[in-house]
Every structure is written in structure tokens, then in C-alpha cells.
Amino acid sequence: MNRRVSLIVQTAAWIVLFLSPLTFLAHGRRIEPLHYIMLCVPTLLMMVVFYTNYLWLTPRYFVTGKHRYYLVVNLLLVVCLGVVQHYWMSMTHVIFDTAHRAHGYEPDHWDVVFFILRDIFNLMVVAAIATTIVLAMRWHRSEEARLAAEAAHADAELRNLRSQINPHFLLNTLNNIYALTAIDADRAQRAIQQLSKMLRHMLYDSQQELVALADEVQFLENYVNLMKIRLTGNVEVRFEPHISKPELKVAPLLFISLVENAFKHGISPTEHSYIYISIRTDIERLGDSDIRDIISCHIKNSYYPKTERDRSGHGIGLEQVQRRLELTYAGRYEWDRGLSADGKSYSSRITIRL
Secondary structure (H helix, E strand, C coil), rough: HEEEEEHHHHHHHHHHHHHHHHHHCCCCCCCCCCHHHHHHHHHHHHHHHHHHHHHHHHHHHHHCCHHHHHHHHHHHHHHHHHHHHHHHHHHHHHHHHHHHHCCCCCCCCCHHHHHHHHHHHHHHHHHHHHHHHHHHHHHHHHHHHHHHHHHHHHHHHHHHHHHHHHHHHHHHHHHHHHHHHHHHHHHHHHHHHHHHHHHHHHHHHHHCCEHHHHHHHHHHHHHHHHCCCCCCCEEEEEEEEEECCCEEEECCCHHHHHHHHHHHCCCCCCCEEEEEEEEEEEEEEEECCCCCCCCEEEEEECCCCCCCCCCCCCCCCHHHHHHHHHHCCCEEEEEEEECCCCCCEEEEEEECCC
């Protein structure tokens, strides 16, 4: 509950309580201005208890862990005001309640104790409501701050990815292109063009919160083509996009860590290796006329895990991918990943419901 909503609710509640003595008019009883003012005193006492807790006791003592002081002060406050409220209302009845005087009604000691305890209990409830509202507002603010911090952290990681190109990847690619210039100038030119487009996407296009799926797929394809330059003949790589709606929007650089992970752990220098990458769009029917677009990225590769010393790769890491999915597509994504039963292949599939 934010501060504005809380203020509106409090104002409405106090208006109702201050107008409640006018219910006497609904029963055909005449109420004088002084009588009305005296009947409003219990509501004023409730306000004293409420705002003493709301503005002082709860934030200064309860929240800071000084519960004993909070309880002692509250108990003294509600007991004193409960006694005052009882005798004030008794005086009000004596002055204005002619029906009670006519019947000679006099409460005994047990009635007095019961009424005082009732008034004390009501004031304790008011104190508890004030404390609950303060705690709820503080929890809401802390939750907002936590989510904002997570979003800022994820954004910082993404900005870091956009502004830094892995020197290992860039150096290898440039060396490969340099070697190509001596044997296949046309292919070297295409590789330079692909590298240029890839860098442009990372540094500029992906500054937006969402990018066109077609641009993201083209970025991944350029990456795969550049990686293929240095692969040997024992590695099979397939990149298969099936995009029926290229205009769909997706979080930028979301799948690159999965592709990078496949090249890092899916290739052997001597054994037969493979990497299969598929990105497709589909629709999910929600009813007779409603449909929802789906983006799926599936990567399957042979599994040749690298040692801990191998830190190559510029991805923000699979853990960061998980956080970005949770922040951007919470409740609208599925991520299935893991090794095959024989431990020879690894599969990772992200499905996003837009």
C-alpha cells in the first residue's frame, strides 16, 4: 500500500467514524450540537492512539526491534485513554440520555469493568491496525527497492555486455579473417561484414529494452558463421531459424549465452561433434479467438566439457540469463536444460510466451 492510497483510506475511515453519531437521527432521536461533539470524543481518542503508533511508536520502536518499550507505552496509552473514554461517555449519557435517567439505570462495578475493558480492547485494535499499516507500507517499499536493485543489476550486466567485446573471440576472428584474405578474399570480406553487423547490434541496436526478433536472429547467425571459420571438418553446425513473425520483440542478447555455451562445451578437437540451433515462432490458442505468440530457442550439442581454467566466452552467464528471464518474462517462460541419459549430449530449450 503506497502513501497516497493509505491517506485516502484513512481519511475515508475517519469520516465514517465521525459521522457515526448521526445514526441517532435515523432512529428519530434529536441530537444537539454539544451532544454530537461529546460523542465524537471516542473517535478523537482512536485518532490519538492510531497516529501515536503510526507516526512514532511503530517506526521508532517496533520496527527497530524495541518491542518491549513499544508494548509498555501502548499498554499505558490504551489503558489511560480507555478509562478516560468510559467516564467521558458515562458523563455524556448522564447529561443527554434522558431515557436512562428516567428508568433510574445505574451500572454496577462489574458493568464498569466490562465497559472499560471493552474500550481498552477497541483502542488496542486501533493500535494494531496502525502498526500493521506501517509494516505493510515498509514491506512494500523494501520489495520495490529490492526489485529495482535486481533490475538495475541486470541492466548493468547487460550494459557491460554491450560495451565489451571478448578479446579472445575478437582476436581469433580477426586472425581467421586475416588467414582467409590469402586464400579466399570473398569469404574474408563476408566475414568482415558479418563481424561489423554483429558489433553494431551489440553496441547500438541492443540499447533498446526489446529488439525485433529478426535482428536478434541475424546477430546469432553472424556469430555462428564467424565461429565456423575456425572449426575443423569433424564439427557439424546447423543453424535453423523458422520465423513466421520477424517483427516480434524479444529481450536483446538473451540467447547468445546459450549459443556460446554450446561452442564452448560442445566441440572436440578430435572427435565428431555437433551443434544444432533452432529458433522458431509459434502461436498458442487461449480460446475461440484469442491467440498468444511463442518464441522458442532450442540448442542441442555434443558434450565435451572444458576445465575450470577455460574462461573463454563473453556471455553474461547462464545464471544471469535466468535472472533476465525472471525479470522480463516472469511467469511466461520455461527453460528446460540438461544432459542426456548417456551424458554425451546437452540440450537447452527456452520457450517464451509473449
